[in-house]
Amino acid sequence: MADPVFPQQFSRAGNTTHTGEVFSIPQEEQLAYGTAGFRFRAEKLPFIVFRCAYVASLRARQLDSAIGVMITASHNPAADNGVKLVDPSGDMLSQQWEKYATEIVNATDEELPSAVRALEKQMSQVEKSRISSGQTKNARVVCGMDTRISGPHLMSAARAGSALFNVQFVDVGIVTTPMLHYTVKSFNEPDFAEPTNQGYYRAISSAFRELYGITQEPEGSRYQPHVIVDCANGVGAPRLREFLEHIPREMLEIELRNERGELNHDCGADFVKISQKMPTEFRNSEEGKEGKCVSFDGDADRILYFRGKGAESGDSESVELFDGDRIAVLFAMYLKEQLDEFAAIKTNYRLTMGIIQTAYANGASTRFIRDSLKIETVIVPTGVKHLHEAASEFDVGIYFEANGHGTVVFSEQFNSAIRRAPSSIMCIRRLALFSRVINETVGDAFADLMAIEMCLRHFGWSMDDWNQKLYTDVPNIQIKVPVDDRSIFKTTNAEQTLLKPDGIQKRIDEDVAKFKSSRAFIRPSGTENIVRIYAEADTVENTLLLGKSLEQVVLSIRSA
Secondary structure, eight states: OOOOOOOGGGSTTTOBOTTSOBOOOOTTOOOOOBTTBEEEEGGGHHHHHHHHHHHHHHHHHHHTSEEEEEEOOTTSOTTEEEEEEEOTTSSBOOHHHHHHHHHHHHSOTTTHHHHHHHHHHTSOHHHHHHHHTTOOTTOEEEEEEOSOTTHHHHHHHHHHHHGGGTOEEEEEEEOOHHHHHHHHHHHHOTTTOOSSHHHHHHHHHHHHHHHHHTOOOOTTOOOOOEEEEEOTTSTHHHHHHHHHTTSOTTTOEEEEEOOSSSTTTTOSHHHHHHHOBOOTTTTTOHHHHHSOEEEEOTTSOOEEEEEEOOGGGTOTTBEEEEOHHHHHHHHHHHHHHHHHHHHHHOTTOOOOEEEEEOTTSOHHHHHHIIIIIOOEEEEOOSSHHHHHHHHTTSSEEEEEOTTSOEEEEEOHHHIIIIITSOOOOHHHHHHHHHHHHSOTTSOOHHHHHHHHHHHHHHHTOOHHHHHHTSOOOOOEEEEEEEOSOGGGOEEETTTTEEEESTTHHHHHHHHHTTSTTOEEEEEEOSSSSEEEEEEEOSSHHHHHHHHHHHHHHHHHHHHO
């Protein structure tokens, strides 16, 4: 096979930005495919996206399937961008292919042709034979982007990378990250859904409407079908408006805020979670302060609920969070109720359920799940791939990060017992429909919003009920500290213990010991040169003191 021609504008040396400027990347600079793919300032991305799209095209030819390329930097500022790849089932890229993507991106311009040839040789003889004989009619690269100004130029880089070996390129335009995952799965599994935006909208909304029709609110219900959504000035706004055309307002009334401002600036799920403040466009709104509010992130794969703390708090901008932990517990209560009914009827089936959390989960939630719900919990390192993999060990696996990214996955045994077993038994119908409302390929703010509202309606709960009938959060704080090199920080025990630099974990333990009911850890970001601090303690004051003390620990390393 002759070496392909690599466009100069998508090389390291000639890396050309969306503004037309050349932003050369040092040949020796090494980059890593992290938990969210590659994510940097937008000017660095063209050559990265080009090479990632080539990797996606090879993966597509290898499997004769659709592979996804999503151009987004999620909750990062508007000046950033990123790229990640999606496997045929809608899951994250396999770890082996993450390694291949890293190798191709890190090759110098001179090394790239040989790196490409080496990767081509990794394929099995059967796969090579299929490619050489043209038996790759299903191979395609499906590419989507969020609303960043750098997106269209990076889309052209992806198109060029896919064209190196003439793989079909499908530009699905501006979509949420979960929509791209859903569409990739739909291309590869035609019975799943139509691989279009409308196919996604119809599949989830029809399941929601049907589940709504068989869900009766209990007597004395305090549920209110009205939600105000912070769209983070991102792709969630235009796509949610289209989705809501399929949801009757008498079932659920949704107002949109933060639709056209600066992406993720003083708004979005990451801002609300970390600052615990009202996003812009909510601060001067009485309804925003008192109502049921929701925040998406920039690419709409995270969701948090919140409400104002009220005048009695003395701070008109502070919010009370209903985060990923509380969402996971709500889903668990609903699903456990249905599964318990199912087990009483179908005694020959035993469907397992577990909840997967990270170290960021509020300690009170973990204790409630284990002690009150009697459901198994598993703590894994941060990153969707770790949560998704652990959740897949259960018939019903619920995973959520505290930041609001999560979903529910279902096993083949669940499919056999529930999805493929037409039944008039109510618990089976509820389980089947709930599993179709959920986007199990990845965390999805739209699908999770529908599922949360259905659970609240089923229980007849207001925001007060959702807060008071579960557990009381332990006060906690998260702090981000910029560092020159995040790679010097090494962790173990699901990122709860710091191995390197030497002696730092001892200092963390000493600080934690100063406060009651306290817990803390320090870990490097998977995508940026920052270190993240998480701290819990018995009071807000002690939590702040612990967090600030650990921040000084990190700063002392940086200045050493």
